[in-house]
Each structure stands twice: as C-alpha cells, then as structure tokens.
Amino acid sequence: MSAEWTGVLINGLIVIIYLMTLRSSHKMVKETKDMARETKISREESYRPEVIAYFREENGLLYFTIKNNGTRPAFNIHLFIEKFFSNNHLEGDMKFFKVVRGSIRDVEKEIKLLAPNQSIEAFFGINREFQQRDQRGGLIAECPIEISYYNYEGDFYKENYNLTLRDFFKEGDVYIPTEGKLLVEEVAAIREELRKR
Structure with missing residues (x-):
C-alpha cells in the first residue's frame, strides 16, 4: 500500500471518528435540553400557589x-x-360568602390575596348536628367546589373536587358536652328561635 492510500485511510478514519463524536455530542445536547425542560416544569409545579378549601374539626366543631x-x-x-350545605352557621353570613345571582344554594367568595400558608376560616357548625341530619336523610353531605386563582406571573390555576362532611362522621361516637360546645349549642338554639319569629 502506498503512502497516499495510507494517508487517505487515516484521514477517513479521523473523519468517521469526528462524525461519531459529533453525533454523540448532539445526542448529549438533546438529552441536556430535555432534562432542563423537565427540571423547569417540576420547579414550576413545586414553586407555585396551591389554594384548597376544606373542613377542619376541633372539639366536635367544624x-x-x-x-x-x-x-x-x-x-x-x-x-x-x-x-352549598344548607342549615349551617355560614348561611346568611354575607361577610364570608355571597349567593350567586339566579340561584338559591350556589355561593361564591372572592379573595384578592392569600400568602403562602395563610388561611381564612369561619365557623361552620356542630359536627354532631350534621351527622344526625345525615342519618335522618336531611343533609346533602357532599357538594362540588371550584377554585381558580393566579400566581404573580399571571399563570392561571383551577382546581375541581368534592367537599364532604362524611369524613368527620364517626360510628358509635360518644358525645360528651364541654362548656364550649354547650355555649355553641345555646347560640344555635337562640338563632333558630330568632329565625322562627
């Protein structure tokens, strides 16, 4: 083999090695871009507001x-x-909710700003009363809720799920009244009496 052919073979091998290196570099760049995109998406998902509505129970009160x-x-x-659930302590409380026009039970609330871990809360009622009404069939214990909100950049978020009271109902629950519960029951009885008048 002559020196010219040897040079051509060596140059050809160098070109092939160079092309293989370019191909693997292109593949690595593509994988790096995909990883960066996935990281950005997961960061945006974890670094965002997340507004929820729920019931909290404390000493038999919701x-x-x-x-x-x-x-x-x-x-x-x-x-x-x-x-929305009827016969609760928020009913008629237009400071917390307002009734949607053209409806009887649909309610809405608008809040301008909620900081991280900030919450707004209102007394809803006595758990035992809701459980008794549910057992008599006089309570719809689940209702759909829709929450929409924006983050600082203007990205829109929307959550849809069902609120339920049955999560707090206990089987064979023993009721031991405390002073706070008795006070709440008295206030509820007075409200009911005033409504009848």
Missing part, C-alpha cells in the same frame, strides 16, 4: 377553611360552591 398550601402567593382567588 370550621370551613380556605388555605394557600403553596410556596408562592395566590392572587384573585375565586371560590364557587354548587348547592
């Missing part, structure tokens, strides 16, 4: 809570609850 569990503030929060 509280309705709206809370931002996220790591960023939530803006322009709009809460809509279809066919």
Whole structure:
C-alpha cells in the first residue's frame, strides 16, 4: 500500500471518528435540553400557589377553611360552591360568602390575596348536628367546589373536587358536652328561635 492510500485511510478514519463524536455530542445536547425542560416544569409545579378549601374539626366543631398550601402567593382567588350545605352557621353570613345571582344554594367568595400558608376560616357548625341530619336523610353531605386563582406571573390555576362532611362522621361516637360546645349549642338554639319569629 502506498503512502497516499495510507494517508487517505487515516484521514477517513479521523473523519468517521469526528462524525461519531459529533453525533454523540448532539445526542448529549438533546438529552441536556430535555432534562432542563423537565427540571423547569417540576420547579414550576413545586414553586407555585396551591389554594384548597376544606373542613377542619376541633372539639366536635367544624370550621370551613380556605388555605394557600403553596410556596408562592395566590392572587384573585375565586371560590364557587354548587348547592352549598344548607342549615349551617355560614348561611346568611354575607361577610364570608355571597349567593350567586339566579340561584338559591350556589355561593361564591372572592379573595384578592392569600400568602403562602395563610388561611381564612369561619365557623361552620356542630359536627354532631350534621351527622344526625345525615342519618335522618336531611343533609346533602357532599357538594362540588371550584377554585381558580393566579400566581404573580399571571399563570392561571383551577382546581375541581368534592367537599364532604362524611369524613368527620364517626360510628358509635360518644358525645360528651364541654362548656364550649354547650355555649355553641345555646347560640344555635337562640338563632333558630330568632329565625322562627
């Protein structure tokens, strides 16, 4: 073999090695871009507001809570609850909810800002009373809720799920009244009496 052919073979091998290196570099760049995109998406998902509404029980009393569990503030929060539970202590409390026009049981609430871990809460009622009404068939213990809100950058979020009271109902529950519970029951009885008048 002549020196020219040897040079051509060596140059050809160098070109092939160079092309293989370029191909693997291109593959690594593509994988790096994909990883960066996935990291960005997971960061955005974890670094966002997350507004939820739920019931909290304390000493047999139920509280309705709206809370931002996220790591960023939530803006322009709009809460809509279809066919909200009847005969609760929020009923007629237009400071907390307002009734949607053209409906009887649909309520909504607007909140301008909820900081991370900030919550708004209102007394909802006595758990035992709701459980007794549910056993008699006079309570719809579940209703759909829709929460929409924005983050600081203007990204829109929307959550849909069902609120339920049955999670707090206990089988064979023994009721031992305390002074606080007795006071709440007395206030509820006075309210009921005033409504009848």
